[in-house]
Amino acid sequence: MDLCPLCNGLESRIIQCPNCQTIMEDKGKVTDYLDDYSAYMDIDMMKLFDGDQNSLEEHECIHYFYCSSCEHEEVNAIKE
Template sequence: MELCPLCNGLETRIIQCPNCQRIMEDRGKITDYLDDYSAYMDIDIMKLFDGNANSLEEHKCIHYFYCPTCQHEETNAINE
């Protein structure tokens, strides 16, 4: 069984904003933002809706990163 090192607090990622060079905040899995209950759904099922067609097979967790300074948003695929 694979697990995301960011979701489980085993690692942190430092992502620098491409616009203002500030450190972006990891806001968690992108699927947690789909609706009010998506954070409580089965992770493997939610990977079917994360915008990456192969995230389930490739064991990727798609994380949402946000820059509070300039409001830049991006996603990054994290290896599980």
Template sequence: MSMCPLCNGFEAREILCPNCGTIMTDEGRTTDYLDDYSAYMEIDTMKLFDGVLHSLERHECVHEYSCPNCLHEESAVIKE
């Protein structure tokens, strides 16, 4: 079973904002924001809706990042 190192607290990633260079904040899995109950659904099932075609097969977890300075948002694919 693969596990996301960010979701499970094994490591942290610093992603710099391409607009202002500020360290962006990890807001968690993309699928957690689909609706009120998506955070409680089976992770592998939700990967079918994360916007990355083969994230389930490639053991990838898509995270949302936001910049606290300029409010830029972007997704990052994390290898499990």
């Protein structure tokens, strides 16, 4: 069984904002923001809606990162 090291607290990822070099905050899986219940849905099923066509096959968890200084947003694929 594959699991995301960020979602499960096994690792942390330091990503610098490309605009202001501030450390960006990991806000979790992008699919958790789809609606009120998406965080409780099956993870593999939700990968069909995460915006990455290969995330299920490639065993990647798509995370949303946010810079509180300049409000830059980006998503990154995290290998499970």
